[in-house]
Amino acid sequence: MISIQTTPALPASGPARRYAHLALLAVVITVALPVRAQVTQAYDRPPPGINMARAATNSITSGSARAATLRSYGAVNGLELNAHFTQGGPARASWDFPINANLANLAAVQLKLYCPRPALARQFNVYIKAGETWYSAAFAPAGKGTWEEIVIPKTRFVPEGAADSWQHCSFIRLAAWQGSSGQLAIHLADLHFLPANVNAALLRSSGKNLKESYRYARHFGEALYQIGILPAVLEEPDCAGTAIRPFAMSILAYPPAASPAQNSALIYALKRGSKLCAFHTLSPILATEMELPAGKFTTASATGLALGGVIPSPTQLPEARPFRQQSTAFLAVQQLPPQLQVAAWWADSNGRTTSWPAIIECPKGFWMTHVYLNQDPGPGAMTIAAMLAQHTPELFQKAAKFLYYQTRQLYLDAAPSSQQASQRLLNDAAAAYKKGQFSTAIDLARQCQDALANASGGNADGAVTRAPRRDEIRAVWSRRPDGLPGRSWEDTAAILAKGRFNAVFPNVASAYSTAYPSALVSQSSRGDALADAISACRRHRLAIHAWVSCLGVEDASDNTLQTLKRQGRLQQNDAGATRNWLCPTQVANRDLLLSIVTELAGRYALDGVQFDLIRYPETNSCFCPSCRKSFETYLRRPVSSWPAAVQSSGSDRRAWETFRQDVINALVADLAKAARTARPGIAVSAAVYPDQASAKTMVGQNWHLWLNKGWVDFICPMNYRASTALFAGDLDRQTHLLGNGDKIIAGIGVSSERLELSELQRQIAAARAANARGYILFELTPREAYDLIPKLSP
Template sequence: MLFAKFASQRLSYAATIVILVCLLSLCSGGLNLTVAQQAEIAIVLPKKTPQVSEGDVQYARSVAKRFNRMLNGIGLTAATLEEASLSEAQLKSRRLVILPLNPVIAPKTAGLLNSFVANGGKLFVTYTLSDTVAPLLGLRQTNWLKQEAPGHFASIQLNAPDILDMPVSIRQASWNITVAEPTTPDTEIIGYWHNANGESTGLPALSVGKSGVFFSHIFLPDDIQRKMQMLAALLGHLVPEFRRTFAKQAIATMTTIGHTKDFTELKQFVQQSDVPEANEALKTGTDLMNRARVEYDAEAYNTAITVARASRAEFSKAYFLSHGSVETEGRAVWNHSGLGAYPGDWERSAQELASAGVNIVLPNMAWAGVAHYPSKILPQSKTFTRYGDQIAQCVEAAHNHSLEVHVWKITWNLEGAPKEFVEKIRAEGRTQVSATGQALNWLCPSHPKNVLLEVESSLEIVANYDVDGIHLDYIRYPGSHACYCDGCRQRFVLATRLQIDKWPAAVLPKTGTHSEKYIEWRAQQITRLVRLLHKRLREADPKIKISAAVFGWYPGCITTIGQDWIAWAKAGYVDFVCPMNYTESTDYFTELLVNQLALMPKDVAIYPGIGATASNSLLTPDAVVEQIYLSRNLGASGWTIFDYSLDISETVLPAFTIGVTKRKAKPPH
């Protein structure tokens, strides 16, 4: 597929907080844009063509969704339009058109965009630069490049003195880029890619011309706050009238801090804490708040934005300082890379986490078909080849700083596994098959050899490393569309003694005659592995702890993915669970956790997952602290942050250390 290549792959505390722009939905004191303002931006999605598959279109839709969330964060909204039905009338009222991932532009669309630009409209294009769009931006594509190694494209250094409020740099760990060069003096390269060592690659990242902007990759969720600042600066440069909206948004979000929804609630919460430093920050923030409003009324919008951000920084500091710290609490972080925040330096990561009051690290060290350590059972990863044995390095560093290490083991999912490994497994009939007959890169949970592989790979970790626990993830099916392989049919019939004439129609959700039986049987396959792991791991090490990352909405996850984690807890198979309650909604987070706590046995801890940098929730530090505050008040035994990285290091951990984790704690499990 055309887009497959797209998806294949320290600031001071004060400086960090100053650039924060709230990503949460606005409260009643929020922005009140007019209909005309809302209609001024359009995001145009590509249409399906012989070169662009339906999957490509869906990926473009997800990129557009992130773009829209960034726009919302700076006070703008955009209409999402389909290229297939794009018309002159739809573009007439727009000031800006965004092409998030549009590799093929139809002749009709090209004509519409030409007219749009000729009439003063602006374009914002990311990653794919078609031959018809490039001239409108004064550019010519010269190359498409993949990273030479991880960290090749790590950050962008920006030099745009004429663009107000532009940050000097942003972080983005891209894996591919489109290279383009200016064809006119009106277009200027204002940002270049730098590698993880801070060295310039000499490759352009961001270009600006009279008609718009080109960014050489898609916007990724890392360093999202500074990216939003950069986006606002660019859009304010292209459409100066937008700056009033940005100022209004900055003022509207000054006092929406954490669980306090307005200045009155914030003031009350801070004053009740009786922390002198918090009250000092509150006073400073109040003075800045009043000044920001004066600047806005004087139509000094750029100054108003700067002062409003500084006000929010002080209010956030007051909020962080006002939180108490407890002595018994599970304080965990997931680390998806398995490398910590600083590849090759687990000592630095462990020291940083311990200093921030964290007591559990969940590093992703193994998938179903690849390992970041010298496994004799699973193929070794490129991470292992480059950085060495990650479990050994992590355990040594973490234990030196009194951190527990629960190795994050992804089950069933073959993502990242070598092609030959997957092909061998598939040839043995051991991979999943969808309801439509599509081969999936997942191990079939009902196949005995796959169960044995998962058990043995986990036992290998416990036998060779002084880990504190095994943390299971993807301990489920990919969805209700799987698995319907021939092996599942045979084993289901053998277990139930049912006569199945039409497969998989007879067992499909909702419509199948035996759908309920099949739902139950699927869940049994997943529970079997959890039960076996509990038995075998405890035999190997009676002190080992077993935990799992689980879907938040229960019991719906039984039907869709075969994950009956409440049953695991009641049977004593797990010591704690981390429901992935990734949401920006306070109400939904509360609803999920209340339901989970009501169902869980009291002797099994819940450390709810907080999606600080998850794909479907991007939280500011005060929003992260808010969800910790809610978790404590609702009765959870701790919390788990996704995902420990430079983002968390720079923005969230500093907020923890002055409040919620200022006292050390021991986990209760």
């Protein structure tokens, strides 16, 4: 039970919409709310939220934030939050609101806000203090000059430290990080804590595999939210058996991370009638309780297959749909006892059903023989929903209701021209819901959301879309050195060329392995993937830039990492703990990278070479003996207090920041020289942090200097944003700093941010509006290759 007051429900009548009236230099801003039809109306009773009057009185500000002001927005009271960002001032503005809440079963946080100039901030966050731990989630206002409703599933919240119980939450914080100087205003009309809209719980584990557990749980949260399902999300400290038991169905996204206590709690719930939907390797006691076979860990290649997807059984899962999932391994099960049924089969890369079960149904729930990757969000979510629906009545009805109200609010908040393009779809969704055709209603509501997004225009501020430059670079990063899973480089290059792309950046070299025969480090694959890529790209007129991972070695094998650690070549934090990054002050590391770049550029007819991870991992690195010695040489004197003297309040802090930049600068200059010496005329580039100021102080990247010195020909800033407004804000700051966009190929986080086609198109349009040299997608996966790239407009 959440012991905080609820905000009163707003009347559903009133004018269809009234625009915010903003007067230059005016003291008072009048902002009126549009008609209300938000997701809170999908619940039988108003969800709990913060009391705005109390929040205004008790709020605590920090950084560039000004005191919260209670404002009247139509029929409700809300908060006006102002921040004054200045050059050299505090980088963050935050507002803390005391609460006294049990959010153990929280599903999502819902905000209703209006932010007229979101591009002034480079990032927005919501924080919740649960126990002694702050949990953080980013959000992104669209910035289209209207009110907007933002729903943040709990699966997006990650702890800044050890996971803790959400039974005692004491603060909620809104924060904005400075992007540009100016007056930022956020008008907040609602802040609600949404309970689950279905009788299901998604469990997160916080053991040694916390990172994986949270990642796979987020896959589920994002997929289910897309079709209107918000399960309760339980942290491991809140997963007592009595807490799980009331839910008809639980989801365990990554069982290897579950602790013995969490497994015991699940068994307690299962014995008392609750069901479980589990993925990947189960603990022996959990597998025994569910009467499931262990399965044998098997790589797809060992079976002679390239797994391409999952094909559900229509009799076992009537509402499920085939979905794409290129798993490289799975738990092979061949013979099933009679109490088990195959609910879905693995398919190969050509879509043919294999003999390997992908999803198995048992009396106590379901088990999928690999993790869920969320590579095909819509169909994948419908299959998960079909599994949950077997034990949670009315699931599709409640999902359709939630999605309808969310879509209707988007419709009411949109401009009249956008409404005209989507009204029929919204009406059809309502009609399908009334007829009980809930899956159809979900599909139509999602189509309506896409239509609204497409009709809203190409960029955040309504500027006229610019035609592509004649020399525009349209590129993708390919993490896989051998192209798309189960496809040759010939197939991969043909798909890119048909989609009007003209460059590819495959990840082919690092300090521990290469995708080609090397005399310096081990080879990551058979044959010569780079030679295959070059040959295919030449035939399809694609430029090829070799992606080189420089200092980061986190993905290296345990044996390699242990060897590097014994040799003292890895970075250390201030406590002396090893970081899996090469220390850039050590001669052996620098010489290895120089040799790799020389070998790579000298042997292969590349168009370019790109340096990635050419930075420190964060501010708290590196403090190894080599760095101390190098810094003392730089200062020409010893440092008595190490590392305190170079930390945030230390006497040598500024010199330390400059030193770190100089170390990375020298490495960039040397690597660029090596590449151009080995292959004159080769293009040299770098993947960089988007904000120059924070990139310099946090990770030692002074990419502005790299361009001015001519060490790199262009940069690919990683502008990975969920909204066009923030993406365009990044580009605006970058082009302003450089004078133009001629040396910027804007990185778009289509994969990392799970961008839909309409949002991807808007961000491409924003890159063109900024007159950037081009754009590059992170990253090339089957979803991008098959669902998005073929549909992109020229």
